[in-house]
Amino acid sequence: MDLFEYQAKELFAEYGVPVPKDKVASTAAEARDITTAFAAEGSPQVVVKAQVKTGGRGKAGGVKLADGPSEAYEKAERILGMDIKGHTVHKVLIAEATDIKSEYYLSFLLDRANRTFMSICSVEGGVEIEEVAHSNPDAIARVPVSPLTGVNHAKALEIVRAGRIPEEAAEQAAVLAERLWAMFTDEDATLAEVNPMVLTPDGRVLALDGKVTLDDNAGYRQDHQRFADASATDPIEARAKEKHLNYVKLDGQVGIIGNGAGLVMSTLDVVAYAGEQFGGIRPANFLDIGGGASAEVMANGLEIVLSDPSVTSVFVNVFGGITACDAVANGIVSALDMLAQRGEHVDRPIVVRLDGNKASEGRAILREASLAVVEQVDTMDGAARRAAELAAAKGA
């Protein structure tokens, strides 16, 4: 899960990573009131920052300096509701304006290729690190960090010196790095980025902006749900999650249900490939119902997929490994019964491909049930083509 800047900075503050005074606002009035309070404490100048999970906010006009409460109101009003690369701004962060002497970069992240952690540190901050990597690769230090030994003060100093952070900021930057590492491990993060990490004219080192990604697999031992963002989650994805279904909304017309993440990803591709012949028909979703594929899971899956109004046909693609296809076929039959009982009228065609363990038994069950909406095709490629064709016909 990616966090908003304000959430990342909440975590920073919890771990003692120094951040400017700030507070999040959902309305322009809130932005004004926060600025009034800051002004009373001696910081009338604030930065109004759009909270979106994408880069390039500044260039898009989503970050503005404001002098006093009424300007903060004005700027917040302009930024709230703005669309930045497809992300609507629902919140702004009001942060006291900070004088900057120098901007640096510091992060901890998972290094997949080397199967360990890594710190990236650079004396050049404030721009995307990929840009620095391109324009001035020598200015970037990549320091491996062992999960067994972590980051103590000596390691933190090694990182900071490798990044050529000047001596006047090095000690404070190292302390910041140690605390950022503590956050990274204790919160099960896969990315903790401070960009820019700044040195102020009065000699303080601060995290001016932050980006944090948390590991979804750690949900059982972390309270990551407190960061969940209802406004940004697709409503169908939210309902699927409630039903413990692994669903991702896409923008096509063929609803997809399959078992196993790899097979479902492959199914999306095969449908898109077949759909090229039918005017660009595309998959409407990713839905992995896992190994079991019980009637209830199948019913829930069908209900979720069919609740997407852009779906004009459904492709159920199951390979029976340990799961037996006769059980899956019975699951489909009962699922359609269950949906009828729930008052759901299923009128869109469902193409089913069953293969593997007990495929012929499963196919016979579906044949004998002679369900009006179900059509069987024995191969994955053939079934994908048929589902795309039906989707095109329905959509026309």
Next chain:
Amino acid sequence: MAIFLTAESRVLIQGITGSEGRKHGARMLAAGTVVVGGTNPRKAGQTIELNGASLPVFGTVADTMAATGADVSVVFVPENGTKGAVIEAIDAEIPLCIVITEGIPVHDTAEFWAYATQKGNKTRIVGPNCPGIASPGKSNAGIIPADITTQGRIGLVSKSGTLTYQMMYELRDIGFSTAVGIGGDPVIGTTHIDCLRAFQDDPETSAIVMIGEIGGDAEERAAAFIEQNVTKPVVGYVAGFTAPEGKTMGHAGAIISGSSGTAQAKKEALEKAGVRVGKTPSETAALIRDIIRSA
């Protein structure tokens, strides 16, 4: 021969008394795997009935190895205990440890991988979040269905379970030397490259199928390895061309970050290395079929 797992392999199950351990332990026995026992620290000294066999339960991996000569461990321990289980297997220096468990925090995996490395990599780790290894006709360690394919000359390495099964089934008339499910997590023990190297050296393998998916750059590195080191024919398949950026597609590691980890980049890297890449699983199976037939 086959790679990693042979007819001589003696398999223990970590978490043998749990529902997954029992279910798949019985399936492994039915497939002809030599399962010699398992562990549960709270039930040491007891026995467990699996598929008509009575198997001993030990407190630790080391005890099981000492008593039974086990040289392969299959881990079904739940995610909150997996790190400890794998570290125990590493300490016992078991040659092969296959981690089936799904949903392990990546900090735990990174830690046990670092620990294995520090201990000199005496234990080969496969997974986590993988279906295991099947050497048809010889041994089956994990959750790969044993009856969907036959013994033959294709070596298969894959990040995905069901795509592995699909491929094994489509090519059941030709058969497999070994199929290795390496898992879909961002950090895994045994990689595509490890398997490619082993298949290249295995006299019973004459062609290789490599299945990848979006996320990371393992396929690109595998492509570079193939170009330099693999003389046997390799056919590839990559899943996730239609996956959007920034969304996890079922597997924890299957995510495109920015412009890196795309299926297109992986396909191009493989093709540049001379690997023929199928557009669909069936087309991939057809490519390998052609190669075997013309050999």
